[in-house]
Amino acid sequence: MRRIASIVACAALAGAGMVSATTPAVAKSFVTSPYVALGDSYSSGAGILPQVLGSPPACSRSQVNYPHDVAAVTQPAAFTDVTCSGAKTSDFFTSQSAGVPPQLDAVNADTRLITMTISGNDGGVFVNSFFGCVTVDAGQVYGNPCQQKYGTTFVDTINNQTYPALVNTLSAVRAKAPHAKVVILGYPQILPPVGDPSCYPSMPYSMGDVPWLVNQQQVANDAVRRAAEATGAHYVDTSTPSAGHDACAAPGTRWMEPVTNPVNADPVHPNADGEAAMARATLTAIS
Numbered sequence: 001m002r003r004i005a006s007i008v009a010c011a012a013l014a015g016a017g018m019v020s021a022t023t024p025a026v027a028k029s030f031v032t033s034p035y036v037a038l039g040d041s042y043s044s045g046a047g048i049l050p051q052v053l054g055s056p057p058a059c060s061r062s063q064v065n066y067p068h069d070v071a072a073v074t075q076p077a078a079f080t081d082v083t084c085s086g087a088k089t090s091d092f093f094t095s096q097s098a099g100v101p102p103q104l105d106a107v108n109a110d111t112r113l114i115t116m117t118i119s120g121n122d123g124g125v126f127v128n129s130f131f132g133c134v135t136v137d138a139g140q141v142y143g144n145p146c147q148q149k150y151g152t153t154f155v156d157t158i159n160n161q162t163y164p165a166l167v168n169t170l171s172a173v174r175a176k177a178p179h180a181k182v183v184i185l186g187y188p189q190i191l192p193p194v195g196d197p198s199c200y201p202s203m204p205y206s207m208g209d210v211p212w213l214v215n216q217q218q219v220a221n222d223a224v225r226r227a228a229e230a231t232g233a234h235y236v237d238t239s240t241p242s243a244g245h246d247a248c249a250a251p252g253t254r255w256m257e258p259v260t261n262p263v264n265a266d267p268v269h270p271n272a273d274g275e276a277a278m279a280r281a282t283l284t285a286i287s
Contacts, residue, residue: 031112032181032286033076037067038092038103038173039116041085042187045275047257047266052081056099059084064272066185067115069279074286076113082106085266088121089162089169104176111177115282117185119166119224123157129216130190130268134259137206141197144208155219162220166227174231182233183285186221188242188274189214190256199248202258236285238278245277 037043045062055061061083062068071079082103084096092103107114120126133146173182191214192199195207205213221239228235245255247268255274257265265271270278 032074033113034078034080034111035067035071035074035076035113035115036106036111036177036180037065037070037079037081037083037115038106039083039118040087040121041083041266041269042117042120042185042278043067043115044081044083044085045265045272046085046269047262048264048270048272048275055081056084056097058086058097059100060266061085062272062275064275066270066275066278066282069276070115070282073279073283074113080106083116086121087118089118089165090122092118092169092172104172107173107176107180109177109179111180113183113286114173114177114180115183115185117187118169119162120187120220122162122165123154125154125157125162125216125220129154129213133209133213134204137204137209140206141200142208143206144212145206146209147212154216158216158220158223163223163227166223167230170227170231170233174233181286182231183236183282184224184228184233185236185278185282186224186238187217188238188255188270188278189246190217190268192246192248196248199258202260203247204259234285236278236281238281241277241281242274245274 041060043065044060045065046060048062048064050063052061052063061081065083067081067083084100087096094102136146136149191203191210193214195210225235242255245253247254247256247258251263255270255277257263257267257269257271259267
């Protein structure tokens with residue numbers, strides 16, 4: 001309860017991404033129920049305990065993911081969380097795995113609020129870059145071996161494949177829930193703008209590859225923003241408020257957990273504080 005209270009605590013911190021104490025009342029100025037949470041591991045709160053009892057284990061759905069935080073504030077009469085780790089845009093239309101129905105099955109004409117993060121897993125971009133580069137960069141603190149290997153592969157995939165998939169997916173969401181407020185979040189900052197050798201043990205990316213990966217994430221978030229604009233969805237910028245809270249920041253300050261020794265979250269994923277910050281940004285967007 002203390003963590004939920006912090007979501008809505010202090011108007012004086014609004015510039016730092018905090019939500020003012022009046023936000024819950026403002027957020028109820030439109031219908032927020034039924035509320036359906038869609039999306040991937042950044043929405044499910046992958047690896048964060050406690051997990052939602054009875055949910056598919058592979059989905060790694062946390063009780064303190066940002067949709068649950070949003071629901072705790074808006075208090076919808078009906079709340080459905082179908083977020084699932086590893087989800088792609090295609091998993092909105094087809095079953096992701098046994099026991100995991102298409103996410104759009106949870107949406108209907110009565111739905112009034114929908115939130116999501118989606119597209120990071122499309123085309124293997126996230127796993128092949130942020131996890132693939134760990135192997136490519138192994139033992140090489142300096143230089144840019146991952147960039148040399150992949151060049152523009154990932155940004156080309158984002159622009160040529162992920163963006164149209166996002167437009168198609170958001171259009172399908174809108175078609176199923178024409179009266180809903182559709183909110184799609186960008187992804188919080190994973191790395192600082194420039195490489196820091198002291199961070200290499202926990203985030204083992206070569207110094208020259210850090211800005212290249214940062215740029216890739218900016219391109220990915222811009223694709224989400226453009227797709228939202230094209231389909232009438234609401235884009236939530238989580239990159240700006242997460243500056244300084246990346247995985248290289250100290251415990252207690254960081255909102256993202258590092259590759260090595262992550263604490264109560266999957267590697268390179270938001271921790272509970274990160275999910276709370278995503279909730280604050282979402283509540284601001286829907287107020």
